[in-house]
Amino acid sequence: MIVALLLGAAVGCSSKEGAPVTLMKATPTRPALDATVPDRIETATFALGCFWCPDAKFGVIPGVVHTRVGYTGGTLPNPTYRILGDHTEAVQVDFDPSKLTFEQLIDRVWKSHNPCGVRGKRQYMSAIFYATEEQRKIVEAGRDRVEAEQGKPVKTAILPLGTFHVAEDYHQKYELRCQGELIKEFTALYPDARDFMNSTAAARINGYLAGQGSPEQLNAEIDLLGLTEEGKQRLRIYVR
Helix, strand or coil, X not given: CHHHHHHHHHCCCCCCXXXXXXXCCXXXXXXXXXXXXXXXXXXXXXXXXXXXXXXXXXXXXXXXXXXXXXXXXXXXXXXXXXXXXXXXXXXXXXXXXXXXXXXXXXXXXXHCCCCCCCCCXXXXXXXXXXXXXXXXXXXXXXXXXXXXXXXXXXXXXXXXXXXXXXXXXXXXXXXXXXXXXXXXXXXXXXCCHHHHHCCXXXXXXXXHHCCCCCHHHHHHHHHHCCCCHHHHHXXXXXXX
């Protein structure tokens, strides 16, 4: 598996919305963090260059339920990492609006990159995709605020969301997939790649492995992540 990941990385850091994601119920052997599903879930979609990094950065945020990386914004019917066409690498974040609002999440997006810098080529460009008129208004209000604060125009694209094509399995939760012993634990819990992608615990661990989150947050939820004691010790190394 690691060999396959490295081969993917060698050619560049990459990666539907269609029907809603099927939410799973945790079994007794699965992480406690995955045991409950919020009554309501909303989704934000954005691009900040290579999609591995925002997948990790936003997956660790309290209130985030699922993350997935994929391709959107283009016209190719079935894009893949090898044949991307005019699509952009993007991430979708499902969140619990009772704990984290769309406005709060998008505010983090603006602060997670230089919105007034170079937008980048199509595959790695910075963009925020809105799914509703309400989302569009919130994103545009944020753009206006950034422009007023920085005194120059925002170059991050604001675009309507079309079809979101979920990327190949090996791109999902990339930081976790690169950790041999920890990914063994999670593939034992979630042999189905789609269940693994939709695990809140996997999203959190993926973020912690990227150095995101705080020691206090990790301490508060480490027993909810479904890891063995050895796995917990491995994870603690990454959060200081």
